[in-house]
Amino acid sequence: DIQMTQSPSSLSASVGDRVTITCRASQDIANYLAWYQQKPGKVPKLLIDAASTLQSGVPSRFSGGGSGTDFTLTISSLQPEDVATYYCQKYNSAPFTFGPGTKVDLK
Amino acid sequence: QVQLVQSATEVKKPGASVKVSCKASGYTFTNYGVSWVRQAPGQGLEWMGWINTYNDYTNQAQKFQGRLTMTTDTSTSTAFMELRNLTSDDTAVYYCARDLGDPYWGQGTLVTVSS
Numbered sequence: 001d002i003q004m005t006q007s008p009s010s011l012s013a014s015v016g017d018r019v020t021i022t023c024r025a026s027q028d029i030a031n032y033l034a035w036y037q038q039k040p041g042k043v044p045k046l047l048i049d050a051a052s053t054l055q056s057g058v059p060s061r062f063s064g065g066g067s068g069t070d071f072t073l074t075i076s077s078l079q080p081e082d083v084a085t086y087y088c089q090k091y092n093s094a095p096f097t098f099g100p101g102t103k104v105d106l107k
Numbered sequence: 108q109v110q111l112v113q114s115a116t117e118v119k120k121p122g123a124s125v126k127v128s129c130k131a132s133g134y135t136f137t138n139y140g141v142s143w144v145r146q147a148p149g150q151g152l153e154w155m156g157w158i159n160t161y162n163d164y165t166n167q168a169q170k171f172q173g174r175l176t177m178t179t180d181t182s183t184s185t186a187f188m189e190l191r192n193l194t195s196d197d198t199a200v201y202y203c204a205r206d207l208g209d210p211y212w213g214q215g216t217l218v219t220v221s222s
Binding site: 001036038044045046049050055085087091095096 | 142144152153154157166167168202207208209210212214215
């Protein structure tokens with residue numbers, strides 16, 4: 001099975017900082033990658049699918065990139081409401097594994 | 108509007124089974140699959156399985172083989188997830204989601220396994 005890793009596992013940043021989270025697949029998954037944001041006690045929210053397609057209503061400070069095995073989620077200017085855990089998920093073929101998550105908080 | 112409404116909180120004893128429902132509305136049920144995802148307390152998201160609602164074909168994570176059954180009732184646009192032989196490690200919030208890479212998720216169902 002393809003393994004999904006994320007780095008870092010957690011980060012602290014200041015409001016206005018640029019934040020980049022990396023997701024790596026152990027094999028080529030083309031662009032079949034989604035990014036989710038989850039705030040404590042809430043349902044995960046889809047931010048990006050197809051590696052770089054921003055969902056309707058998601059602020060433009062979020063962007064996704066990459067293909068094949070290496071992917072990034074970037075927040076161009078971190079806002080207080082972005083404090084959350086971020087997960088990537090592959091969906092090219094089963095199993096549709098999630099990454100372990102990256103917890104983002106404010107410095 | 109698209110909605111996925113899940114069944115209520117469950118408390119089960121070790122060794123028991125649980126069946127969670129996910130009622131869909133606002134779209135043609137058989138045009139999209141349903142994924143099941145769980146999240147243990149303080150842990151990450153874990154994909155459990157996916158069902159094709161048109162033909163009932165399923166895929167599931169290896170760790171649930173033999174314990175997990177996913178079904179649908181197209182007459183009521185409802186998907187079901189049954190997990191058998193529960194242990195305390197199965198204590199989690201269970202989510203259904205419309206298909207994969209899709210923004211529509213159920214509200215979650217807390218399943219607590221405790222003696």
